[in-house]
Amino acid sequence: MKNVFRKGSVLILGVLAFAQSARAAERTLTVLCEGSIESRPExxxxxxxxxxxxxxxxxxxxxxxxxxxxxxxxxxxxxxxxxxxxxxxxxxxxxxxxxxxxxxxxxxxxxxxxxxxxxxxxxxxxxxxxxxxxxxxxxxxxxxxxxVKDIKDLSRRAFENALEEGKLKAEAMARAFGAKLGPILSVEEVSGAVQDTDLIDEAGSSTVKATVKIRIIFQIL
Structure with missing residues (x-):
């Protein structure tokens, strides 16, 4: 009976430890941010x-x-x-x-x-x-x-700006909650577009602009 109790204790402690670990892993912070960059027409x-x-x-x-x-x-x-x-x-x-x-x-x-x-x-x-x-x-x-000659490169730089903006935003939010920001768990691109300069539209911009919106999930420590 004594041996059975010990086995049960180990099992209970193991379940509690797993539950605490699972709860810690569930602590995440999700931010939605946008990055953009403009370039002269090429x-x-x-x-x-x-x-x-x-x-x-x-x-x-x-x-x-x-x-x-x-x-x-x-x-x-x-x-x-x-x-x-x-x-x-x-x-x-x-x-x-x-x-x-x-x-x-x-x-x-x-x-x-x-x-x-x-x-x-x-x-x-x-x-x-x-x-x-x-x-x-x-x-x-x-x-x-x-x-521009390389639209993909312009979009990539807009993505990098969005990622940097997301990190700054997440750090500020984590500090506000008295927590520490952990690693990035996932990054998802929500939308992206490159706006050329329209020569027909008088209201068109004089630069080419790339905009990317992303969703980042951080772990909270």
């Missing part, structure tokens, strides 16, 4: 939408392609240095007219549109690029923004 990204009309899809596509080729030739003649050119997928849109013989709507002609995305490291050259497009016609300005 490149321009312009997207133009060229279109062509024709009585069939092939004719319309040929006219759109001719306009794009003429535009690219023009910017070359104007010594506009473009670091990257990308063509988007072709989009077809038919126009319809009522056919009296068939008594239904039939396609009468087509409009074909295609976007051209251009990157320029020489930001002031955007004006010369747009002048070249005006001389060609058959286009619409889809977007024009200023950005």
């Amino acid at each position: 490149k321009a990204v312009v997207v133009l939408n060229f279109s062509g009309y024709g009585w069939n899809a092939a004719k319309a596509q040929a006219k759109a392609d001719e306009a794009i080729a003429a535009f690219l030739k023009k910017i070359s003649e104007n010594s506009v240095s473009v670091s990257s050119v990308a063509l988007a997928e072709i989009k077809f849109k038919p126009s319809y007219q009522f056919n009296r013989d068939l008594k239904t709507q039939v396609a009468s002609d087509f409009i074909v549109s295609r976007k051209v995305r251009l990157e320029l490291e020489n930001v002031p050259a955007v004006a010369k690029l747009l002048d070249a497009s005006l001389s060609i016609g058959s286009f619409a300005l889809d977007s024009a923004v200023l950005s």
Whole structure:
């Protein structure tokens, strides 16, 4: 009976020790913080939408392609240095007219549109690029923004700022509760975004800004 009691005592003490350890491990502090960083623009990204009309899809596509080729030739003649050119997928849109013989709507002609995305490291050259497009016609300005060359690096630095801000915030909160801040248990990125400078929007910023919001869980000692 005595031996059984001793075994039971060891078991009870072990459970109590485990419970105390579990309660200590449950002492955590969660902070939600945001970090941001701004950078001067390093490149321009312009997207133009060229279109062509024709009585069939092939004719319309040929006219759109001719306009794009003429535009690219023009910017070359104007010594506009473009670091990257990308063509988007072709989009077809038919126009319809009522056919009296068939008594239904039939396609009468087509409009074909295609976007051209251009990157320029020489930001002031955007004006010369747009002048070249005006001389060609058959286009619409889809977007024009200023950005940075390495968006991931800018986001990473914003994340580091958020992490540092979170540590300072957690230390202040721990001191307020008379506790000591322990190690980081987990870090979760809640949201992140990079805001380019919009050349079309007059209210646009003159810098490129990256913002990251994170959730950090600290252990409290």
